[in-house]
Amino acid sequence: xxxxxxxxxxxxxxxxxxxxxxxxxxxxxxxxxxxxxxxxxxxxxxxxxxxxxxxxxxxxxxxxxxxxxxxxxxxxxxxxxxxxxxxxxxxxxxxxxxxxxxxxxxxxxxx
Numbered sequence: 001x002x003x004x005x006x007x008x009x010x011x012x013x014x015x016x017x018x019x020x021x022x023x024x025x026x027x028x029x030x031x032x033x034x035x036x037x038x039x040x041x042x043x044x045x046x047x048x049x050x051x052x053x054x055x056x057x058x059x060x061x062x063x064x065x066x067x068x069x070x071x072x073x074x075x076x077x078x079x080x081x082x083x084x085x086x087x088x089x090x091x092x093x094x095x096x097x098x099x100x101x102x103x104x105x106x107x108x109x110x111x
Contacts, residue, residue, distance in 0.1 A: 029075075033058065035100075036077040036093040043091065043103050044081050052080040056093060064096060072097035083108065 036056045044051035056077035064074040077093045094102040 032073075032075050032095050032098070033077070035098070036075070036095060039093050039100055039103055040077070040079040040091060043093075043105065047083075047105055049081045049083040049089075049105070050085070052082060052088065055079070059092075066097050066099070070097075074101065081105065 033056065040056050041051050056079045058075070059078045060076040061073055063071055066072050073096075075095045077095075079091050079093070080088050081091055082088055089106040091105040092103065093100070
């Protein structure tokens with residue numbers, strides 16, 4: 001009978017944990033992007049502007065602390081909209097963890 005190789009078992013265990021963490025992180029990122037899409041669309045409807053391209057674009061992520069001091073991710077998204085049908089303008093959504101931290105549109109032009 002061959003001796004048990006604990007090194008291979010630990011490697012397999014760590015590999016499975018890494019795959020699980022990657023899947024969890026991917027799902028959290030997809031949920032955050034879906035929420036950012038909802039926020040951007042709602043913001044455009046409220047401001048009576050047209051949401052372009054139908055989606056937000058990821059623009060950055062970094063660790064941050066939430067209001068209770070827990071370490072979480074601050075995710076930044078940008079989206080395009082138009083207020084006159086010809087000019088493309090850019091808005092943003094900032095999520096802190098699963099919560100909305102900020103949303104904004106570019107300043108309106110004065111004609």
